[in-house]
Amino acid sequence: MAENRTFTMIKPDAVENGHIGAILEQINSSGFRIVALKLTQMTKADAEQFYAVHNERPFFGELVEFMTRGPIVAAILEKENAVEDFRTLIGATNPEEAAEGTIRKKYATSIGENAVHGSDSNENAAIEGAFHFAGREMF
Ligand code: RTP
Ligand code: MG
Helix, strand or coil: CCCCEEEEEECHHHHHCCCHHHHHHHHHHCCCEEEEEEEECCCHHHHHHHCHHHCCCCCHHHHHHHHCCCCEEEEEEECCCHHHHHHHHHCCCCHHHCCCCCHHHHHCCCCCCCCEEECCCHHHHHHHHHHHCCHHHCC
């Protein structure tokens, strides 16, 4: 995947709370182009693989449970400096520490149920994008 791309998920909490439209609108109006998009639901095995880096952490079971309890919106986004700029747009992991106006500040309910995911490196963006999308689904 190109280095000007990142991968995101609108997590089950934000989908349940009806924030898909508002979050996609903020993503677009912040200069990101959507190059892949779908509503999908991860299985337990999917979530365990996607978040394998966290499998020793105390919150791992809770995280897998949360991420599989309902549909998510998966998307690949394009913009110059996409990974870093998107992490800025979503804000800190804990919404209480997230900057005013960030997506997590506006829509997250807790450190665990924090509305959106954003890749943390170009390498992981490529891995995560390929995890969710086939080549013909990326534009
Ligand atoms: P993400 O990967 O989802 O974009 O979030 P992040 O980089 O800001 O945070 P990370 O450390 O990668 O954690 C992944 C997700 O695990 C859940 N979490 N729960 N209960 C807790 O203390 C806790 N800490 C992290 C969150 O859903 C977090 O986004
Ligand atoms: Mg992370």
